[in-house]
Amino acid sequence: MTDLRRVMSTFATGVTVITVGGETPHGMTANAFCSVSLDPPLVLCCVSGTARLHQAVSAEGHFAVSVLCAEQEDTARYFANRARPRGREQFVPLDWVPGPHTGAPLIVGALAWLECEVEEEVVAGDHSVFVGRVLHALAGEDRPALLFHGGAFRGLARAPLPDEANGQVRAG
Template structure:
């Protein structure tokens, strides 16, 4: 499947940190995250069934999502590092606050945060797709997004999202 990995690396994605609080606190960098529905408000994330986060989400039934800003590449690398500490100790390296609805860590300085309750877990190959009902959503003050493309992190400055240097939105 190296060809599939190479092909999928051409698809630029945003970068998030998924977190769980409670008895099984854990965080993980993920780019397999998206909106599913506005009514009801649903999102999904895909987590390898062998990942520590998988068990934590399954047990707690809740998770949070921090959408990382371009300045948070170090945070993304920290939560992708399998040698980081376990439990609450892994969050000592970053600023965070507990989510008001889930207690899951919300990463300080992120572009946005969501707190979710799992409504469905679907096994899909070596991963599970967790569908979460959004309990709370908030936006931060950051402007530039952290992207992952071709195996590397990239910042997307404000105004370039629509491909227009002056920040105007282009319609088709």
């Protein structure tokens, strides 16, 4: 198990906050998230069977994803802390808006947001893979992304285009 953890830490992943709306909204930092299909539009997230979010996603049948930018490391740490408040209170210190399709909290300032309806839940070891049909997707500003690599958060800056590296601006 420790060898697998060490090996997987060499793989850089994006950082998201997965949220659920409803009577008792909940959120959690997650890096096990990816695109599955463009047609139909499907994504997946993996959630531990013991996580509060697992029960919430199963009960509500939907989830939202906020893809964090490099400046949102504090937000990622906040939602990774199991001692944070529960329910609506956990969202009090943050800027967020309810998703137009699910009501799930969307974190203001994120790079992108998705709202999804659970299409399938697959138990895989100690986690469930929630496959979500994308109901709504929106990209924000082009800014550096927050990554998780080697057990630490890291920022990712956009590499300059070849012409930019030479001090020239590409004509569009």
